[in-house]
Amino acid sequence: MRVTTETDRCVAAGVxxxxxxxxxxxxxxxxxxxxxxADPGEEQRRAVEDAAARCPARVIHVSGAS
Known part of the structure; x- marks a missing residue:
């Protein structure tokens, strides 16, 4: 899994x-x-996907096989 963000669009909500x-x-x-x-283990997938879903600015992107 690969995690990327768009820092320039972040609204600093902290979720x-x-x-x-x-x-x-x-x-x-x-x-x-x-x-x-940026390359967390699969044990972090649920937490990372939750973070991406809750991000109000939608700046977290998750790629890679599940």
């Missing part, structure tokens, strides 16, 4: 961090999404 704290964080300056692990 990604709540849903998948092992994969996402927020920067200290603006609170924008930071990907901690």
């Amino acid at each position: 990604c961090v709540v849903a998948a704290p092992a994969v996402f964080d927020q920067d200290d300056e603006e609170g924008l999404v930071v990907v901690l692990d």
Whole structure:
């Protein structure tokens, strides 16, 4: 699985961090999404897909086989 984000469109809601704290964080300056692990293991898939679904700006993208 591969995780990418569009930081320039992020609205700093933070739901990604709540849903998948092992994969996402927020920067200290603006609170924008930071990907901690762009290639998380399959055990993180549900959390990452939840984060992507809950993101109000729809800036989280998940690719790769499930």
